[in-house]
Amino acid sequence: MQSLIRRLRSELFATPADAVISIALFTILAAAAAGFLHWALRQAEWAVVQVNSTLFAVGRYPIEQQWRLWLLTTLLAAATGATWGMLRAHPRRDRSGQLWPRNDRLAVAVLIAASLWVPFALGLTPAIQLRWWLLTALLVAARWLAGRFGAGLPPALKRLLPIVWPVLYLVGMVLIGGGIGLARVAPAEWGGLLLTLLASSFAILLCLPIGVLLALGRRSDLPLLRWGSVLYIEFIRGAPLITLLFLGQNILGFLLPGGLAPDRVWRAAWVLTFFAAAYLAEAVRSGLAAVPRGQLEAARSLGLSSAQALRLVVLPQALRVALPAMVGQFISLLQDTTLLSLIGLLDLLGVARSVMANPAFLGKNAEVYLTLAILFWCCCAALGLGSRALERRLDPHAVPSRV
Amino acid sequence: MSLPTSETMIEARGVEKWYPNGFHALRGADLTVRRGEVVVIMGPSGSGKSTFIRTFNALEDFQKGTITVDGIALSNDLRNIDAIRREVGMVFQQFNLFPHLSVIDNLTLAPVLVRRRPKAEVAEQARALLERVGIAEQADKFPGQLSGGQQQRVAIARALCMEPRILLFDEPTSALDPEMVREVLEVMQNLAADDITMVVVTHEVKFARHVAHRVVLMADGEVVEQAPPETFFTNPAHQRTRRFLDQIL
Incomplete structure (x- = not known):
């Protein structure tokens, strides 16, 4: 405490001029904070968010089919918890990993607090509040079980585990869209956070392989491949996303005969994918350039084919270097999905605009936009945290962690 | 030290190479290396x-001449290249x-x-090799x-x-701190005692003197002189070799 006071004094109140500036700044900040709190707690009418919480979450997804989304959320919670625990149970070989590092305890605490407060603040019915509590409990339990017993699983089972996520993605697609005995829910009925997450995750997953291929193409010795990649990348990067989205909506309809052209939502998702791939290709290219030439030479001199050398020696290093830039791309991609609202889709922003257009909630823009900002911030923070954890895990020069 | 056999492992004849920028790096270099032989190549940078x-x-590719390695001719045939690299x-x-x-x-x-x-078999051999080069305990580090x-x-x-x-x-x-040079040279010296064929580009005179069967001097993209180490260091035939030795000894 004493040292804190001393530091404050030396950093903020060293001279009379410093003191004046500090006090002025603090007054402004305090006034702003007080004003915000007064608005948020007294004046703001959060009913607009409470009443429309389902709309923000899933748009106009049919109520009688929403059990499928609950099921999907359950699977996701279990898989997230299990993956998290498995990673902790398997620290990289030479590192002393702890089962519950401080950050993990903090994350679980935040998660539990959020699951208790958010459903309550949204005024959800007790039954639905209970569901969120159970989901959180499931995630934490899976995390605990996988951390506790994950290391002892038979190796054959462990090798299967990474496949869980792609399988889960496909299962999720079926659960959301229907098929295989489930009633079809057309993409036009997807909305809100569901549509935002679906479009961005689809684009993130698919733009990665396309971006890597483009980056390799741009460095290829074959002129046709090289110039093709350069042309594509520079064309996409030269056009604003919104024009490409409009172009996609119109042109794909002309190009492909009626039944073949994908639905409006899928058209937008593909445009997002191809847009992101061009930017990603440049991030990957910078990563490729950072891998010393000697790495390829060493791999080739050991008899690896160029494809093997690329896949096992060059790309893993290049992607690790490019990871921060790639995650930056993913975060802006997530935010770019708000443009879907401009082509008439009901993503988070689209739902928000439709809610604000409702006469019953006239003038409640601030509440809605703040909610939106918080939602996006949470998603982006999750991406950023995950990427930093991955970076630490893949860092070949990291010293054993002592968290 | 095992003696080289008469079997030819590497045969390079009249190798010429131009870099894309036009630099004439190799100007008809010749070299024959026999099985089990340790050849040290020296020369100015x-x-x-x-x-x-x-x-x-x-x-590196080359534009003129022929190179045969272990009986396989180096050509643009990718299968040959893969076979040689193995x-x-x-x-x-x-x-x-x-x-x-x-x-x-x-x-x-x-x-x-x-x-x-099979991975298990290779891992066992790998640990034995690490033992041999004196770092078995580092196997699981990065x-x-x-x-x-x-x-x-x-x-x-x-x-x-x-x-x-x-x-x-x-x-x-060349990229090692001086106190680490010896541990690497010792490993190489132990290898030379086996019947593996070694071609070593180095500036380490002591290694060349004591381990090499033959020392080769290259200058300006050509092999100028090749001789057993005693002759090479004490009584070289060429003026160019003498000049080089004067600079490094």
């Missing part, structure tokens, strides 16, 4: 010694270990992938956690794990 041995496993190991000045793989995985990667040998000398010894073990018939060394101690 820019004389083409590194370029020359890098042509032996097709890391039999020729290389140790680089900058080690070029794979930083994202543990030491043991650095060793097992190629044998499992290229020779299609290259970034090792000293330069240790890294270079891992690189030698990695090359050996492919069971090559020829080992090329491209200035293996």
Whole structure:
């Protein structure tokens, strides 16, 4: 405490001029904070968010089919918890990993607090509040079980585990869209956070392989491949996303005969994918350039084919270097999905605009936009945290962690 | 030290190479290396010694002349190149270990992938090799956690794990701190006692004197002189060699 006071004094109140500036700044900040709190707690009418919480979450997804989304959320919670625990149970070989590092305890605490407060603040019915509590409990339990017993699983089972996520993605697609005995829910009925997450995750997953291929193409010795990649990348990067989205909506309809052209939502998702791939290709290219030439030479001199050398020696290093830039791309991609609202889709922003257009909630823009900002911030923070954890895990020069 | 046999392992005839910028790096270089022989190539920087041995496993191409390695002619035929690379190991000045793989995985990667040998068997052999180069206890570390000398010894073990018939060394101690040079040279000296064929580009005179069967001087892209170490260092035939020795001794 004493040292804190001393530091404050030396950093903020060293001279009379410093003191004046500090006090002025603090007054402004305090006034702003007080004003915000007064608005948020007294004046703001959060009913607009409470009443429309389902709309923000899933748009106009049919109520009688929403059990499928609950099921999907359950699977996701279990898989997230299990993956998290498995990673902790398997620290990289030479590192002393702890089962519950401080950050993990903090994350679980935040998660539990959020699951208790958010459903309550949204005024959800007790039954639905209970569901969120159970989901959180499931995630934490899976995390605990996988951390506790994950290391002892038979190796054959462990090798299967990474496949869980792609399988889960496909299962999720079926659960959301229907098929295989489930009633079809057309993409036009997807909305809100569901549509935002679906479009961005689809684009993130698919733009990665396309971006890597483009980056390799741009460095290829074959002129046709090289110039093709350069042309594509520079064309996409030269056009604003919104024009490409409009172009996609119109042109794909002309190009492909009626039944073949994908639905409006899928058209937008593909445009997002191809847009992101061009930017990603440049991030990957910078990563490729950072891998010393000697790495390829060493791999080739050991008899690896160029494809093997690329896949096992060059790309893993290049992607690790490019990871921060790639995650930056993913975060802006997530935010770019708000443009879907401009082509008439009901993503988070689209739902928000439709809610604000409702006469019953006239003038409640601030509440809605703040909610939106918080939602996006949470998603982006999750991406950023995950990427930093991955970076630490893949860092070949990291010293054993002592968290 | 085992004596070289009469069997030819590497035969280079009239090798010429121009770099894309027009630099004439090799100007008709000739060299014959017999099985089990340890050949040290010396020469001033820019004389083409590194370029020359890098042509032996097709890391550099060349425009004129012929190179035959272990009976296989180096040509643009990719199958030949792959076949030669399997039999020729290389140790680089900058080690070029794979930083994202543990030491043991650095060793097992190629044998499992290229020779299609079972992983457990290769891992056992890899640990034995690490033992042999004196760093068995580092098997599960990552290259970034090792000293330069240790890294270079891992690189030698990695090359050996492919069971090559020829080992090329491209200035293996030039990037090392002085106190680590000896540990690497000792490993190389032990190798020379086996019947593996070694071509070593180095400035280490002591190593050349005591380990090499033959020392070669390259200058301006040509092989100027080749002789047993005693003759090479005490009574060289060429003026160019004498000038070079005056500079380094």
